[in-house]
Amino acid sequence: MSNEATLHSQDFLHHGHEADHGHGNGHDGHGHDHHHEETFISKYIFSMDHKMIAKQFLITGIIWAIIGAFFSVLFRLQLGYPDATFPWLESILGHWAEGGRITAEAYYALVTMHGTILVFFVLTAGLSGTFSNLLIPLQIGARDMASPFMNMLSYWFFFISSIVMMSSLFVQTGPASGGWTSYPPLSALGDASIGSKIGMDLWLISMALFVVSSLLGSLNYISTILNMRTKGMSMTKMPLTVWSFLFTAILGVLSFPVLLSGFVLLLFDRHGGTSFYLSELFVAGKVLPNEGGSAILYQHLFWFLGHPEVYIIILPAMGMVSEVLAVNSRKPIFGYLAMVGSMFAITLLAFLVWAHHMFVTGLNPFLGAFFVLLTLLIAVPSAIKVFNWITTIWRGNIRFTPASLFSIGFVSTFISGGLTGIWLGNSAIDIHLHDTYFVIAHFHIVMGVSAFFGMFAGIYHWFPKMYGRYMNQTIGFIHFWITLIGAYLIFWPMHYEGMAGMPRRYFDYSNWASFNQFAELNTFISFVVIIVFATQLLFVFNFFYSIFKGRKLTTPNPWNATTLEWTTPINPGHGNWPGEIPEVHRWAYDYSKDGKDFIPQTVPVSPDESGH
């Protein structure tokens, strides 16, 4: 089926009665939105337009990000000011913060929710969900996703999952509190922890719904990219963003089901009397009947997703950063094929390194040695990418927009956090640093801060495409510099705490001679956290304010970029291009070629043009 024919049949499903009018025929300037009445509900709520779904993912993600980050402020108050009391905490948390100091149970619930929210709801759904939806059809030249209906379902499963997770915050015994990894038996036995009662069930149900959402989305992204590229858009002409979304979706499709199976078994252990993860337990004064299960089995199932998950988070950020750096350096991305190749290598290796999270579980040391080798191997494609980004800006003509600043920040933090991965991937070092603050520093810098920087770069860069307006640049600059400096001030010193062996997930260090020496440092870190959090609110304000009051776009291609999304009208309707879908003749990175600032992908290659 040709691309246009696919579009027709898809549109038939999609618009029913008016499918016969054919957009491939070059009607002048008929946007879809002129042709059918959209109610408020079909346009803003149960929308099947990929651009609206992207915005839904983004705004839901932003709300979650505020909640998740606020939780981190709350538990940083405990870590930074363990002796102080904050009466306002009692007014919002009630008996979870009696006397203005959060309880250990509340602390662990906050930590768990912070991790779950940021990893899954913000950096998976909010990042990949937003930009895969927005950019895949726009950049490959498609009118919408392969299945707009599934796409809509993907958001609404995410929404229901969000509601369930949110409701778990309000149950009497509190939300899950066994860490975002929820290792059994702690997470399997209500008697072992108050957070493993109803809160854990809600957590598992919410996560199961989340996996469904993720699969619906990913399958759609893959089929759209493979089947619906416009004429001339061969795979190697696709922008790196689309490549990164493709690899992300493949990772998700292959690894999320394993996580789901792990969760289902855990539910059985909780309520079905099975012993998949349980063996020889004595909890709350009682001998439990379970025998023969393996708590380690869960960890294998969890990390089989858990590790690809970090690449699910970072790959879209890598793709967007590549694009933003090329556009703003006015240079082609350096080593396009090497970039694609290294993303492919990362995708492949991502499935073969999960046990490096389990070096100290009693894993067979010989097996551990293999995982060391494979883990450090993944540093090679990562290194290639870093060198290529740096070469991309070398001898460029760089415009500093908030998007390009965040992209440079991304490369900086990706280097810093990636290098400590070489420490932790080596089991002989991990045996000391495992589950210490070193790990916190490592993954927050490399997948927390970096992924957020990639997301910010994406938001600032494609905001004009989403809303037809600019975000305020000055606030963007302030946002960038405070966040970059703050992120380093928060996480850099944690490496030293980790090297001293300071364990993570501790509510209070005052009883420990070995770790209490860092009390002042913890206060400093918490202080910076509060400033950085306030700065993010500035960004949120800028975002919502600019939707309604931002400076309006006067040109459809504000950044002088080559890719297809900028050939659509300033406010594209459903269907993206009012006329025919443009044909593609060249790759996405002809910047500063033959003395021309940029050559859009839609311009045919002239015979006297130099090759690349």
Next chain:
Amino acid sequence: MSGYLAVIVVVLIFVVIFQIAKASEYVSILKGEKKSREQSNRINGFLMIVFLVLGLIGVWWCHDLLKDRMLGDPASDHGEGVDSLIKVTFIITMIVFVLTQIGLFVFAWKYQEKDGRKAFYFPHNNKLEVIWTVIPAIVLTILVAFGIRHWLRMTSEAPKESMVVEVIGKQFNWYVRYPGKDGQLGRRNYKLINDANNPLGQDWADGLNHDDVVAPELHVVVGKPVKLIIGSRDVVHDVGLPHFRLKMDAVPGIPTTLWFTPTITTAEYRKKTGNPEFVYELACDQMCGSGHYSMKANIVVETQAEYDAWLAKQVTQFSQVEPAKEAAPAAPAAPADSTKAVATVTK
């Protein structure tokens, strides 16, 4: 009250930033987009180089400030291996860190948009790409080789002459079980656990259990390999030994092991650090519930004589269950023969 003040101050700062931002947007429209872009390019380009310089100074300063607090002397043979590997990795990654960050920020500053500057059309260069594929690959191979060597050494079979000690975690404390004079640990069965007098579920039908001692502290002998058999009664815990640079999960139902040779006694470490209060601590390093942060056991590294004297003073668990039986041979603990306290590695 001060809380409200703080909120008001933050809101005011927001309003000020917002007004400035709004004004600068209007100014840029008046001045023209090109002019205002030139200005913001200059400022951000300058900040790039400032960030780089201050950042690198900050990295140095932070290291200078915290270097004495981070590792200290490793107190085990394996710990020395870990520290040497950390040192090599630290040097290599620091070099890469400094060079790449300098490249990134210097290029960003140097190649900021200027009138008349033309970006260089440079889509790829196979030679360069091969170089920076091969060099990281070689360096990483070296690190892998070093790492695996240390790793296999640490996780190898414990030496025959090791003493064996069992460390069992429960919410939220540790039990350490020492074999008595027979040098062997008796059988355990979780169904026999009873917090009143049998916290580890020792099977009294097994005579090897009768002289086993259960204590809340881990006592080990300097210079003598010790093999820990690690387990858990309820959820996953982790035996974290920061001074010895080691760690191993305690998993219910699946015993794990860890061995090392302590090299510095507690007394020597006190002298070294000039801190008479110093104690080695065993920390739980795997989230295990609301009391996770308090799950501590002290470790005492001592000479063989001190260890023997300490063990002799301990009361066996068995004697607490059936004091009558134990009453007769109450003396045996006294001359606890050191050589016999050495367990064979049969478990």
